[in-house]
Amino acid sequence: MPCSLLLLLFILPYYSFFSLLIGVSSATLSITTDREALISFKSHLNNDTLNNFLSSWNHNSSPCNWTGVLCDRSGQRVTDLDLSGMGLSGHLSPYIGNLSSLRSLQLQNNRLTGLIPNQIGNLLSLRVLNMSSNMLEGKLPSNISHLDELRVLDLSSNKILSRIPEDFSSLKSLEVLKLGKNSLYGSIPASLGNISSLKNISFGTNFLTGWIPSDLGRLHDLIELDLILNNLNGTVPPVIYNLSSLVNFALASNSLWGDIPHDVGHKLPKLIVFNICFNYFTGGIPGSLNNLTNIQVIRMASNLLEGTVPPGLGNLPFLRMYNIGYNKIVSSGVRGLDFISSLTNSTHLNFLAIDGNMLEGVIPETIGNLSKDLSTLYMGQNRFNGSIPSSVGRLSGLKLLNISYNSISGEIPQELGQLDELQELSLAGNEISGDIPNSLGNLLKLNQIDLSRNRLVGGIPTSFGNLQNLLYMDLSSNQLNGRIPVEILNLPTLSNVLNLSMNFLSGPIPQVGRLSSVASIDFSNNQLFGGIPSSFSNCLSLEKLLLARNQLSGPIPKDLGDVRGLETLDLSSNQLSGTIPSELQNLHVLKLLNLSHNELEGAIPSGGVFQNLSAVHLEGNRNLCLNFQCGPRGQGRRNVTLYIIIAIVVTLILCLTIGLLLYVKNKKVKVEAAAASEQLKPHAPMVSYEELRQATEEFSQENLIGVGSFGSVYKGHLIQGTTVAIKVLDTLRTGSLKSFFAECDATRNSRHRNLVKLITSCSSVDFKNNDFLALVYEYLCNGSLEDWIKGRRKYASGNGLNLMERVNIAIDVASALDYLHNDSEIPVVHCDLKPSNILLDEVMTAKVGDFGLARLLIQGSTNQVSISSTHVLRGSIGYIPPEYGWGEKPSAAGDVYSFGIVLLELLSGKSPTDECFTGGLSIRRWMQSTLKDKTMQVLDPQLLSLIFHDVPSEGPNEQLYCVDAIVGIAISCTADNPDERIGIRDAVRKLKTARDSLLKLSNESPTSTKDTKSYMHDSGK
The missing domain is CATH 3.80.10.10 (Ribonuclease Inhibitor)
Structure with missing residues (x-):
């Protein structure tokens, strides 16, 4: 071995x-x-x-x-x-x-x-x-x-701030990848398509950008794809719709567009959740979804979907949520609302929202057969008529019922008082009549009720005192009468709004009991009398107290000075007497104090809000002391003298000075107005009151076009056949005379194709011998820009303004301001530029009107300054430049700021005073934050749908680049510091450059594009 x-x-x-x-x-x-x-x-x-x-x-x-x-x-x-x-x-x-x-x-x-x-x-x-x-x-x-x-x-x-690493694709065994609700940014790596084992992808609620990678279409075992609440854009790759294993498909709250495949229900047969709301999807609601018998959630709200609700909803027994609100869905024929009845087979239905569409017809009685589990029912902002079905009272699980802003008539069903679980009831903006049922006082869990803007009569039920969980009550703009029940002034939970304005309520205001948490009380425009209760001081959280236009008398309670959070106090147009309490000086956050048109007397406090002239209104109190002068004439003399000084410096015209002197001597408004109107005679003869009365068919409501700050505008036909717009000034309204003068001064020497033409005027008396002042303008048939932005006017095709039209309108408006600031004989500042003051003619040319707040300028040695010496804040909230709030005088830079805000509104469709702009967020900051990569999130949906319908496939991105450029112009116009704003002439030049870029996309010539406005007569409301 x-x-x-x-x-x-x-x-x-x-x-x-x-x-x-x-x-x-x-x-x-x-x-x-x-x-x-x-x-x-x-x-x-x-x-x-x-x-x-x-x-x-x-x-x-x-x-x-x-x-x-x-x-x-x-x-x-x-x-x-x-x-x-x-x-x-x-x-x-x-x-x-x-x-x-x-x-x-x-x-x-x-x-x-x-x-x-x-x-x-x-x-x-x-x-x-x-x-x-x-x-x-x-x-x-x-x-x-x-x-x-x-x-x-x-x-x-978590709070992870990161990109998604590309090399995650090496995790070859990965089945579940959940990174939602973080701060992830950048794009979704296409390499994730290499992880063939992936079953769940959840990236929702992040800041991801870019397109959805088509590579994800290789994940044939994918069960969940959750990408909600990101900044993704583009279309959904068609291969995604081939992932037949998908159970949860959620793309909500992005900027995705394109049609949803009509056969999506066949391609994704296992779907339980289909959520694509808050995007820009177009086309119709896919009928194939109604073949998915196991589906539980269908959410398609806030898109651009059209057509009708497809049949087959009765096939969905497990459906829990059906939300198609805020699209363009219509109902056709007498059976157009049958889909509501078919939902009775969905015995687990908990949430139903069909609001914000164009559905019309009578709500079927079968609505009462819907699921007893139904807790939320949104049906507002449609075109429903008829009455509210009494069967709604059988929906015992209902917690929210909103049928507001339709054309509902009839009475409120007593049966609504059976909805024991109801927490929110909104029936506002209809034509509902009759009494408010006492049975509504049985809704003990109710925390919000809004019955405003109807035709309700009778008294406010005392049973409302049972609503011990109520946070919000709005019964305004009805025809309610009787007294204010003391019971509703003892609701301890009422912490938001108590609005009873615009009714016929009478009697004294009861002592305010337990409303210690309420933020806003509005009892204005009623017939209340007696004193103002000192117990309003118990409302420690009160921010707004509006009691204007009643018959209240007696002194202003000193205790109001204890409501330290008060921001708005309006007691105007009553019969209040005595002195102004010095305690009101303690209201350090008060932004508006209106005590005008009362019978107050004595000294005016000098501290607190009284130091801000623009925030305090005291006109119409003849016995107030000012500048050591008391009595009925002191205030009047001061105001008249101020008018005279302003008029002399502004116009430098002898006849106006004579007219004002006659006003001082005779104290006749009509003499002064006639002097101003006389200046228009070289251009057109004055018209009589009788001619204007006939032209407007006695100033009928049918001819009423709109109501402004100082009067009403009517459409009229003069004897010679001319169609005109007639602005009738309310001579009782403070400032109307100044508005009349300003409009005459600003327009009599101004001639420009983008300014509304003032034809003539009328200074006379009516049939009751009252002073009558009117200005007659050319009539512009396509209404105001505000109407088009808000969707109140559209073309016969149903479309709104496309991008080229909006750019042209912006150029028109900017050109008008350029003329007023730089080329007019005497430079003019408009002071109140906003969409409602921009009108459109038959070929959609924009014209600037309403010069009621305008100011003439003189050229100083350095900058333009206003002739006016007043520091009163001028303009409309949201469009006023910040420096006006600091006491600066009207200037051309102020108009540029207003123009920039109009430009942002023109692109976004949102008003600068939209409720979403809170907590320091403004329309400027909102739009600025979206430049380059998030533009589609803020564009007007009407505009966005046209961009993606009317251009070739490569066109949208090119148009969006132009939009970015225009937003950039608007941002340059709206800098907080007026010295940092561009001039209006520069704005015109840059806008024309943007228009030229659009022209290159459409291969049109510059001369032909202006006539893209030749949609001409294709307009309607």
Whole structure:
């Protein structure tokens, strides 16, 4: 036997022994390492969260016996760590990377902060990594891609600020990838399409941009695709609709567009959730969705969908949510609303929203047969007529009922009082008549009721005192009468709005009881009399108190000075007497104090809000003391003298001065107005009151075009056949005479194709011998720009203004301002530029009108300044430049600011006073934040739909670049500092450059484009 063999036989028994010994030592070392790693993990946590859950974690026992720890069968290695939902706080220890045999790490639903340590990448055996619902931040560790065994990666609901790493595609075993509710940015990596095992992708509620990669269409086992609440744009790749395994398909709240395939229900037969709301999808509602008998959620609201609701909704027995609100869905024929009846087969239906469409007809009685689980029913802003079906009272699970802004008539059904679970009831903006049913007082869980803008009569039910959970009540703009029930002034939860304005309520205001939390009280425009209760001082959270246009008398309570949060106090047009309480000076946040047209007397306080002339209105109180002059003539003389001084300097015309002097001497408004009107005689003869009365068919409501700050505008036909717009000034309204003068001064020497032409005027008396003032303008048949922006006017095709038309309108308006500022004989500042003051003629040429607040300018040695010396804030809220609020005089730069806001509104479709602009967010900041990569999110949906319908496939991006350029012009016009704004002439030049770019896209010539306005007579309301 060879020596080597003998040696092997000798060593072999000992080899087994040493091998076992070495193995035991290695295992002991490994469990020791795991123990130290876990102890380090514990040391990085805050002590206040350890006592209850991790008290067993100590050096004296095996980790395998610790809370949340699992070991392998031999007890030699830690394989699972599950500390989910234990409320742990603190940081993650980097030593967690020493748990080299760990297969599952679950730390979700805690309060962990700080970074995810890179050492996570050392856990090469890890299959499940779940740290969701914490407060982790920083970037995603790139070395997570080293975890070849990883099946589940869930880091959702944290504060991670990062791109999605491209090399995540190396996680070939990954099935679940959840990164939603973080701050991820950048695009979705196309390489994710290489992870063929992926079943769940959840990236919702982030800041991801770009298109949805078509590569995701290779994920044939994908069950969930959740991309909601991002900044994605483009169309959905067609291959996505071929992922037949999809159960949850959620793309809501992005900027996606394109038609939804009509056969989507056939291609995605397993769908349970279909959520595409808040995008720009077009086409019709796919009827194939109604073949998905297991579907539970269909959400398509706030898109650009058209057509009718397809048949077959009765095939969806498990449907829980059906939301198609705010599209362009119509109903046709007498059976157009049958789809409501078919939903009675969906016995689990909980949420139904069909509001904001063009549905019309009578709501069927079968609506009462809908699911008893139905808790939310939105039907507002359609064209429903008829009455509210009494069967609605059978929907016993209803918590929200909104049928507002339709054409509903009839009475409120008593049966609504049977909806015991109802929390919100909104029937506003209809034609509902009759009394308010007492049964509504049975809705004890109600927290919001809005019955405003109807034709309700009778008294306010005292049963409303039972609504002890009410937060908001609006009964305004009805025909309610009787007294204000004391019961509703004792609702302790009423913390938002109590609005009873625009009714016929009478009697004294009861003592205010327990409304300590209410923010706004509006009792204006009623017939209330008696004194103002001092108990309003109990409303410690009150921000607005509006009691104007009643018959209230007596003194203003001093106690109102205790309501320190009051921002608006309007007591105008009453019969209040006595002095102005000095305590009102204590209201340091007061922004508007209107005490005009009362019988107040004595000295005016000088502190607090009274230091801001633009915030205080005291006109019409003849006995107030000012400049040490008291009595009925002191205030009047001062105002008349001011008018005379302004008029002399502004016009430098002798006849106007004579007219004003005659006004001082005779105190006749008509003499002064006639002098101003006389200036128009060289251009056109004045017309008589009788001629204007006949031209407007006795100023009938049918001919009423609109109501402005100082009067009403009527359409009329003069004797010679000319169609005109007649602005009748309200001579009783403060400032109307000044408006008349301003309009005459500003327009008599102004001639420009983009200014509304003033034809003539009328200064006379009416048949009651009252002063009558009117201005006669050319009539512009296509209404105001505001009507087009708000969608009140459209072409016969149903379309609104396209991008080229909006640019042309902007150029027209800017050209008018350029003329007024730079080329007019005497430069003029408009002071009130806004969409309602921009009118459109038969070929959609824009013209600027309404010069009631205009100011003439003189050229100083340096900058333009206003002749006027007044510091009263001029313009309309939202369009007023910030410097006017600081006391600066009207200027050309102020008009440029207003023009910039109009330009932003023209593109976005949103008013600068939209309710979404709160908390320091303005339309300027909102639009500025979207430049370059988020433009589609803020564009007017009417405009966006035209961009993607009317241009070639490569056109939208090119048009969006032009939109970005125009937004940039608007931003330059609206700088807070007037010195930083561009001039209006520069704005015209830049807008024309943008228009030329659009022309190149459409291969039109500059001369022909202006006549793209030759949609001519294709307009309608």
